[in-house]
Amino acid sequence: MNRKNLTTQQKALAINLDPTIYGSFAEIGGGQEVSRSFFQAGGASGTVAKTISAYDKRYSDTLYSDGNSEKRYVSQERLGRMLDCEFNELVGVLNETLSHRSRFFVFANTVSTINYKKDNISHGWIGLRFQLNPGNLPNNVILHIKLHENDNLLQQNTLGILGVNLIYAGFYLWQRPNAFLQSLFDNLSSDRLDITMINMEGPELGYVDNRLLSVQLVKNGMTSATIFDRHGCVKDPADMLYKKNVLAFRGSFRPITYAGIDMLKTSYGIFKRDEDYDKNNTLSLCEITLNNLLDEGSFDERDFLDRVDLLNGIGQNVMISNFREFYKLVDFLTQFRLNKLRIVVGILTFNKIFEEKYYLHLKGGIMEAFGKLFPENVKMYIYPSLAKDGTLQTVAEMQLPDKTKFLLNHLHENHNFIEISSVNKKRLHIFSQDVLEKIRQHDPAWKEMVPRYVSEFIVSKRLFGYHEKNDQ
Numbered sequence: 001m002n003r004k005n006l007t008t009q010q011k012a013l014a015i016n017l018d019p020t021i022y023g024s025f026a027e028i029g030g031g032q033e034v035s036r037s038f039f040q041a042g043g044a045s046g047t048v049a050k051t052i053s054a055y056d057k058r059y060s061d062t063l064y065s066d067g068n069s070e071k072r073y074v075s076q077e078r079l080g081r082m083l084d085c086e087f088n089e090l091v092g093v094l095n096e097t098l099s100h101r102s103r104f105f106v107f108a109n110t111v112s113t114i115n116y117k118k119d120n121i122s123h124g125w126i127g128l129r130f131q132l133n134p135g136n137l138p139n140n141v142i143l144h145i146k147l148h149e150n151d152n153l154l155q156q157n158t159l160g161i162l163g164v165n166l167i168y169a170g171f172y173l174w175q176r177p178n179a180f181l182q183s184l185f186d187n188l189s190s191d192r193l194d195i196t197m198i199n200m201e202g203p204e205l206g207y208v209d210n211r212l213l214s215v216q217l218v219k220n221g222m223t224s225a226t227i228f229d230r231h232g233c234v235k236d237p238a239d240m241l242y243k244k245n246v247l248a249f250r251g252s253f254r255p256i257t258y259a260g261i262d263m264l265k266t267s268y269g270i271f272k273r274d275e276d277y278d279k280n281n282t283l284s285l286c287e288i289t290l291n292n293l294l295d296e297g298s299f300d301e302r303d304f305l306d307r308v309d310l311l312n313g314i315g316q317n318v319m320i321s322n323f324r325e326f327y328k329l330v331d332f333l334t335q336f337r338l339n340k341l342r343i344v345v346g347i348l349t350f351n352k353i354f355e356e357k358y359y360l361h362l363k364g365g366i367m368e369a370f371g372k373l374f375p376e377n378v379k380m381y382i383y384p385s386l387a388k389d390g391t392l393q394t395v396a397e398m399q400l401p402d403k404t405k406f407l408l409n410h411l412h413e414n415h416n417f418i419e420i421s422s423v424n425k426k427r428l429h430i431f432s433q434d435v436l437e438k439i440r441q442h443d444p445a446w447k448e449m450v451p452r453y454v455s456e457f458i459v460s461k462r463l464f465g466y467h468e469k470n471d472q
Contacts, residue, residue, distance in 0.1 A: 011168040012041035023105035030111035034163030079125040082108040105130035122147035139202025225321035241336040245282040327373040386428040
């Protein structure tokens with residue numbers, strides 16, 4: 001079913017003309033563009049109970065701080081307290097007179113728009129708490145956004161459009177989660193903002209799979225990547241990664257094999273030997289890119305979530321991205337001011353990084369890409385492969401053209417990569433595609449190529465083409 005493409009003014013007017021929708025607006029930092037949209041549309045007296053902008057931090061603390069929590073003004077915690085405070089006040093003041101016919105809502109945001117020097121990160125938290133039926137318990141939708149425009153007024157305009165889209169979707173598209181998600185970008189585009197996280201919950205939204213929505217954010221081009229912690233919970237990348245030491249391992253993990261486990265263990269062992277290693281400030285991250293699948297027109301969100309579950313089961317954090325090239329992955333991660341970043345790659349993949357064909361779209365070609373790939377705090381851990389004669393294939397055996405071989409020498413002289421030597425040679429012959437092929441051919445030998453937990457998970461979930469015939 002196709003959605004009717006409405007302008008921002010048409011959406012605001014539709015809400016204003018609905019006699020059952022009534023609520024408050026609390027906007028911090030980015031102006032009051034959302035409430036202004038409803039005033040400008042006409043008929044706002046039937047919708048707006050109150051607007052507030054606690055711009056001064058002392059006012060914000062007085063209204064929304066419990067005195068004990070950390071005073072982060074642009075945070076999910078502060079947004080949550082804004083929604084709590086404003087909704088409780090709204091219901092407390094109006095419940096006796098309007099609760100029988102009104103669906104109350106509170107829209108709130110706390111956003112840091114670009115400053116005068118243009119040297120800050122423009123981002124924020126946006127939330128909607130709303131009743132779908134008078135007197136019912138409310139539902140919640142929480143977004144984290146990153147703003148891209150280089151002008152404060154443009155960013156404020158973007159916030160106004162997004163806020164109207166969110167309120168409209170909450171009341172009119174809540175039964176269609178993907179339509180809800182896509183509608184947030186109505187009259188907007190990905191060059192204006194990213195939605196890096198979404199969470200929907202409540203009595204009428206209990207059916208929503210927030211992890212699925214997060215994958216669809218990437219699929220729909222609304223963000224570059226989404227992150228799940230080791231418990232499978234969706235996290236804002238900035239909150240999870242800021243100033244951390246990160247070990248990132250790219251793969252399809254379809255499924256993860258004994259060789260993949262060995263890559264993780266050996267590379268983490270090297271990371272731990274760094275002098276300033278801090279267990280509490282270090283995390284490993286398995287990254288899966290869906291870029292190739294989108295190009296091929298074949299994409300199954302559930303398949304990705306199954307892989308997230310599988311990796312969570314062995315204690316891994318997971319990132320799903322649309323990055324094809326490694327330098328884009330590094331560029332994304334380093335924006336969070338990481339202390340250190342280590343990228344784990346196999347020797348065959350490392351060899352491909354030197355192929356110029358991957359960088360033809362860059363003005364600076366491979367030189368530009370390598371400048372982005374190896375900033376000061378980044379190194380690669382190189383895992384060997386097994387040659388046909390049974391010997392280890394390492395960096396020394398790489399055959400590169402003269403015009404790119406100097407790059408390898410440069411990386412070596414500047415210690416930009418470390419070769420992993422303490423590997424389990426008995427596992428090196430195992431590749432994910434071989435495991436998949438054996439599963440599809442009903443060859444039980446595949447179970448010897450993956451950890452027991454992984455094989456049991458595949459059998460119980462019937463993943464990767466596994467079915468009962470494999471048990472025979």
